[in-house]
Amino acid sequence: MIVHSLFLVQWLIHFTQKLKWLFNLQ
Secondary structure (H helix, E strand, C coil), rough: HHHHHHHHHHHHHHHHHHHHHHHHHH
């Protein structure tokens, strides 16, 4: 379970980074 939550956090960080990148393009 701990590993799963860690994976979730990593995905969230990646997702937010991608969002920031998309907004920077505009």
